[in-house]
Amino acid sequence: MSIERSKTQLQEAVASRTLNAAEVTDRLSLLDRMPCTRNGQRENNVHHSFSLSLACIEVASLLNKSGVTQLDVDKVCRLALAHDFVELVTGDIPTFSISDKELEAKHHNEKAALPALLEELDETMPELAKSLREYEDQDSEEAWFVRTIDKLIPAAVYVTGDGMEALRQSTNITDLEALRLAHAGLRDRLARQDFNRHPEIIMPAYKIIHEKFEKIFQEKTSS
Secondary structure (H helix, E strand, O other): OOHHHHHHHHHHHHHHHHHHHHHHHHHHHOOEEEEEOOOOOEEEHHHHHHHHHHHHHHHHHHHHHOOOOOOOHHHHHHHHHHOOOOHHHHOOOOOOOOOHHHHHHHHHHHHHHHHHHHHHHHHHOHHHHHHHHHHHHOOOHHHHHHHHHHHHHHHHHHHHOOHHHHHHHHOOOOOHHHHHHHHHHHHHHHHOOOOOOOHHHHHHHHHHHHHHHHHHHHHHHHO
16 A cells, blocks of 8 residues: 555545544534533533533542542543443433432433444444443443542532523422432432442532532522
8 A cells, every 4th residue: 555545544534533523522412411501501411521521530630649549530531521422322311300210221221222322433433432331331440430420510510500490490399408308319329339439538529519509599599
């Protein structure tokens, strides 16, 4: 093969990978989630994955420096970016008030959808496919960590975005006690998960975030 032909093929491959990245990101951006951003609009999966990636980089670096973990921060970032791509097939299922049975069904549907999606991504976005496969396998400290922070970041968006609008659109919660009970249920579910490797740090942090929104809720509903 001539050098020029090889260069042309590489140029075409670069263009193809770039187009594939833009196309799959666009598809992901069409998937709305329960939390609302500060303009009152539903958060989409691109916003969520980007927020999660930033949070994972910062928290992983902090825990590494504190001697709590020895996480590969680059891998953490890649897994966070990839973690929700199975929802291209299944869509996003809000877990704010989901039952354990409904959550089990959600996981079953995602597992069933994964092989066909990975086959597609192996052809078009092989590095994304590799990261998604590792995240779904859940057999590394980095995958467990990303899955844990994935439970905290929606709560954070309620604080930084328009959590009141998210509640109005998607729940029947109208009083502070009901909100506290919902938050306690979310924390209880996370506390029972094997992938939550540092509950002594994660659970109090989760509660702090919840309490910040509870304060906002109380101020908004009492005014």
